[in-house]
Amino acid sequence: MNQFDHQWRKLIALARQAEDSRDATAPYGFGTRVAACAGTMPFGRAAVPVEKFALRALLVAAAFGVAAIAVNFTTFVTSTQTDAYVAADVVGDLLDLS
């Protein structure tokens, strides 16, 4: 145990000895006031299954997206290179024309 642990444990042990003697019962009228406030508020609705699974569905969709990119990556790169070649050809044609 290092010096800090010793000091902290000593302080905490001392602090724990101080009992909280404050009254823990609800003040007069508190329950009635809160109940009255609550009566004017909507109690909300239970979480529907769609909401429950929304985050999970989002994660699954993201995983599918990543998988789709990974599977088609080679095709995508090849396609880009071909496009570049075609584009270079067009420029060449233009130069030939001039």
Add this chain to the structure above:
Amino acid sequence: MADDSFDFAGCLERVRQRDQSASRQLVEHLYPLVIRIVRSHLPRRVAEEDLAQDIFLKMFTRLAQYQGNVPFPHWVSRIAVTTCIDQLRAQKRRPEFRWADLSENEAEVLDNVLTDERDTTPGDALAARELVHKLLDQLKPDDRLVIQLLDLEQKTIAEISARTGWNQTLVKVRAFRARRKLQKLFQDLQNKEKS
């Protein structure tokens, strides 16, 4: 106290039917549980009764989400804990911790803890408690909560996890991070004392 003799199921059924008397009974029954949590994690300058009221109103507005998977007092205590953390986060700035902010008794207790020169007396307990709360005020709300529950209230990691909804690894990480910060605070205080 939130004991087993209270008929939560029956009371909640009546509350859902907008029975105001049942709502009042529920609030009064759970008040000791909620106020203990509020007092343990009370942010500065926030009245405990106002915070308790916020917690109960949240409880009512979310009542439809209660599925009965955990005992109702546990569910309410989780709302209480998260509400207190939200309040602590909203305060953002924590005042710098200085010797000058301590009362005479607190400074004496801290000096005694740091120097280890004499045994503490039971009379030091209240000052120590105040001092611990001032030190905990320097931590991030989540870290503060973990240390409060772990060290002051002597809850287990599993109990903290159940109360907060954080997994056990996260609780351990937060406890470790909080102790590191406290250690730094202690070192700073010792350095200031020497200088």
